[in-house]
Amino acid sequence: MHPTARTASVAVALTMAAGLTGCGSSGGAGVAADKKQTLTVWAMGAEGEKLAEVAKVYEDANPHITVKVTPVGWDVAHQKLVSAAAAGTLPDMTQMGSSYMGEFAELGVLEPVDTKTFKKDAFFPAAWEQGVADGEVYGVPWYVETRVLYYRTDLAKKAGISKPPTNWAELQQAATAYQDKAGTQWGLHLQSSGLDAVQSFSPFLYSAGGSIVADGKATMDSPEAVKALKEYATYFEKGLSNKSFQPGYEVLTDFNSGDVPMFYSGPWTMAGINDNYPDLKGKWAIAKVPADQVSASMAGGSSLVVSKDSEHKEAAKEFLSYLTDTEGQKDWFKRSGDLPANISAWDSGELADDANFKIFREQMETAQPWPVEPQWTEISSKADEAISQVTQGKASAEDAAKKAQSAIEGLVK
């Protein structure tokens, strides 16, 4: 369908849905947890498929509950959630990416979390904050991710690098050495422009102690953020990173060929390398984000939320506890490979013993979530623009930051 028609039909769906919500969902205490009932849950992407397995196990242990899991593709998730919110047909429980949280909290369709059952200090701070909007807790952290440095160890030897870089200076030296001595095409992969360039920029931003929005105020032109932008830009000026970026670029292909010896990515990439490039075994390693003031990366992941209109809040709460307690989180890690948000799940087993997971845990402790803002998508696009201006040499870091700052000021509440 043509976008104009699409805009219009969504508009009408919203308008009509609003008419319906008035009549629907006449409140009430809801159904008690021990009554026979069906719980509807939406989960996105691979999590949606895996959660159905967990739901079966849960149903066997709790025969009075039927859990109906609907997997929703990430590409349509946002639109479906907005339409459902407008129509008042949100499921009892939903997986929610951190970038959506501010928006849906703003819409007032989420039930605040009972903080007596779900304790803040059981989870990574960055995971917990992703569910907090305007001081109210709406989401219980389900799984987390953070970005660390992946690098080629075999090429590092050639380049004369004996240990992974720990600070900005060492990182740039390493990138240069890879290029000069090991003959790699690039030194470090960074996204120069385009959507979500801000994710690639985040290890620099947070390590410098900067942020985009802090305490509800735009901070894009703070000295820390400008410093990070400048540092980021030098990689493009010196030809250590590719100035041109294409949507759909797959860094692992170039990591395998040796064109890109270093890049930042999340935990899923470990499985990606092992599955798709078994020849790389023993030739790569991960390290914490090289530090400026601190070593800090971005934190992402998903939370679980309960709908305000749900009639099965009690049952949803029990299922939520099952999914986010120590055992549930360990089980989820085994099934999906997602990193547990619950810290106690990291105390034993593979997560405690494996060297790579230790790095992820340490990184997670200092990682920073994106601010929970209703207009976050637009705010981050302004930051993307600033990054692209600087990497393409069209504006100085100061000017780009100033421009983004004034745009973002209009978008925070």
Added chain:
Amino acid sequence: MSTTTESAAGAAPDAAPAKTGPGAHPPAGRRNRGKRQPVAVQHMAGWLFSTPFLVLFAVFMALPIVATLVMSFTDFGLRNVTDPLSAEFIGLENYTKLFGDEKFLKALFNTAYFVVVGVPLTVGLGLGVAVLLNNGIDRARTFFRVGFYAPVVTSIVAIAVVWRFVLDPSDGLIAGLASEVGLTSPDFLGSEALAMPSLIVMAVWRNLGTVMVLFIAGLQAIPPDVREAARLDGASTWQEFRRITVPLLRPTMLYTTVITTIGYLNVFEEPFVMTQGGPSDSTLTVSLAMYREGFNFFHMGYASAMAYVLFVVIMAITVLQLRLLKDNTK
């Protein structure tokens, strides 16, 4: 689309004396003047038969179109999703804001660029290919027709995969061929100057098939005796093409030009899958900008205003084309 339906509806009363459709009024004869009842009944039947279409049209087209118009005068945003009636009327503010919006102006320029270069290329090449396939190439005609038409029926996602490979600056098809002869290929999609031309080439390739099929149909409708007469008069191939083929293809040409222009003014898929509007907004088109505002940022009011500006532009250009390219010989 309007051209076909109009001509079809206009032709119906002359061609067929059947009086069933709602548009076909029976001639005011003596019999009908006496009894009014049957006419109303006949109309009734007509309306009844068109009810399924009318209902679908009203719900899925007319209503959204009106709703979008209303919305374009409001500040409809995220908060209004659950409470649409609280959206405030802000008059023409969205529209005045649009023309001070750098991004939108850039998008307008990009769209114009795409149309001005893309439409003549598509129609011209489509005509060329159609003429060649119609009389030049005898062997493997079907093969070529399928070859040119295949991109039209291929999913844009598959096309994106293929074209990304073709245009990839490091190990793409063009880069590979260039390095064979010792050249380096430019970074097509990464360069602000080349990104839009690359998308235009891709769009031309993708839409050539439709134009070609229409022209082939038009060419086959040209009576052979006209050509024969021209040849007997000693017309060269070029003269025959210039004086016979092109004038007689005029209605087809009008239709393909109008349809291609409308399609290209709405260009969305190519930049959406290939460049996301980048680098530095050099391939951001109006439709893509509208999609971003509406669905990513949820400024529905603002996006609706964009939709209406685009609608007016399309309408104006279409009317202009119909006027300019009208067949004056009749």
